[in-house]
Amino acid sequence: MTHQQLTSAGKPPVTPVRQLTVYFSNSRRGARLARQLAVQQFTEWTGLPYDADPARAVALITAELASNAVRHGSLPGRDFRLTLRLLPAGFRVEVTDTQPERLPPPVIAEPIDDETSGRGLLLVEAYADCWGCTAPDSCTKTVWAEVCLRTPDA
Template sequence: MRQPREKLFSHQPVSVRHARSFVAAALTGWEADGRLDDVNVCVSELATNAIRHGSRVGRGFLVRVASHDERLRVEVRDGGSSEGKAPHVTEPTDDVPDGRGLFLVAAFADDWGVNRHEGSGHTVWAEFKVDTSANREGASK
């Protein structure tokens, strides 16, 4: 298991790009970037949702990335209210310009879910199966 990495991002739209770069750097460093495109889509959607729906102005969101065996996990924790509806997938329609975030996460990730926190906030996570056979072959040479 590799040491998980995490970073706090500000409540600003530019943080979505910074979150993608942070996760991409971790995956590249771990030589686990085979699903980078899928992961980037999910990080973008989760970070955008944290800004739009979860985090309050003045509070940011935390991105955590971990790799264990053949699973890669990305988590985005916001500091918003835990009251009300938990984040959930909605079926997108052609006449609505948004609301596709978790729909895309569900499509690109192998698994995903939501953890509610007492007090405030949610962690929305996405997991990806990664092929580590290339890394094992390289290590045995």
């Protein structure tokens, strides 16, 4: 698993097989709906069941990225954007918010045992095959993560 702190150049573009972009309200409900939509699209596009490991990874990753956008990356009255991409070898989740100056840390520290938060990006790191952040302009940032669909022997 890799984490990439990227500039506007970002990761080399991969032409998606399918793509969907939806805006959600800056709320816990918006984050929950984003997670539900991501899993629904994942299962529809890949044909994998809801309880497959990759679908669970997509659910967890989307929940963490969307809740981070709501909690740390939004301005009052501004929505966050969820983009889902089915790639030739994987599934990419992108969450775009309106706080480009609040980038994820380049190194994720282990949280202190009694803290009740601070584990979200550790989970993204554990479940994503790769993830990172781009700041395409001065008004937004996108945190993305990819889940590979190939088996290790492929």
